[in-house]
Amino acid sequence: MGIIRAGGIKIRCLDLQASVDYYTKIIGFKVVGQDKDGNVYLKGWDEFDHHSLTLMQSDKIGMEHVAFKVETPDDLVFFRNKLEGAGVKVTKLAAGSEMGMGEALLFQTPAGHNVKLYAEMEQVGIDVGTTNPHPWPDDIQGIGAPIFDHLLLAAQDPQKTVDLFQHLLGFWMAERLITKNGDLIAAWLFRTNTPHDVAVIAGPDGKIHHFAFQLEDWYQVGRAADILAKNGVPIDAGPTRHGITRGLTIYFFDPSGIRNEVYAGGYMPYPDSPVITWTEDQLGPGINFFSGSVNESFTTVFA
């Protein structure tokens, strides 16, 4: 019962074809369809559902919405009541608001991000099948990211958006970053068994800091760095390790300037795990454990 993962993200692209080329040839996702409005749907090779990434043409870049999958249609009723009971305006979307997607709820975080909840999506299956599967498929392109993993939302008042995720949507907090006075700067929240399915950081309302693809291990992160460099993809930070979440990481920018991450590792949090706290003076090693410092663009650039 409840949210089972961050199922997908829809982003606005300045040059749709350039983004399709990048997310297929460099990230290694596959196109699964295009709707009548021109939106292009993609998935990773290890995702069962129809899609996890939707690209739309726009003159303004950014995130159109993030979609979380819930376990059953009853969860949609539960969350609609819970959100509306707390004064959040919820719109019910008929099946087919996205290719392959069943009925959905649409609402906004206090910072203005569009959030969808959905229970059903057509399954197209993983590329290696489900009977005696090989560990990875033969036709991987570029990095060959298997799945969409998480995203980081920006909010002027991160506490309010964190409260929505924790108190209305049932997320647990793995880690947090606080000021000397104890005010929240950022929080890493989870519903799965990774340290974050969504995180929230102080920044301009409605924007995102990045969204991330999961990789298997440190070797795959290093290989991804080679592929990014060979293709002239602007790298923002890494490869490095995060102190926060212990993840192995690279940050880089897609053709529209939206920050992507490849992420591997981290630990397994549980709902009863005490929250890990980082103090703002330790942001450097929290983000970049090796250098202990953060590049200015990392804390100033949002999409």
Next chain:
Amino acid sequence: MSNWKIRIEPDGIEVESWPGESVLATLRRAAPGILIVGCRRGGCGICKIKVVSGKATLGLCSAAELTAEEREQGMALACKAYPESDLVIEPVRRAKQKLA
């Protein structure tokens, strides 16, 4: 293509643009620490400048960060601005860190 000169105001620093370089690429190479190097894709708007004089070709930029009105007023994103003459520019937002 020529090696155009780019003067950065109010510093008065003058740098030489190499063929094919965006204004941001030139500043990153020759005058690091003045502009923040962000997405380099015309998306984030962190490298916004005012082109005080001279001509530059401007590529695709997010209208959320550079409006049509700002374009008319001579504003540009340095990562998508390619000089076609000597330029005088003014950064809108300056880097705090020395290294770009």
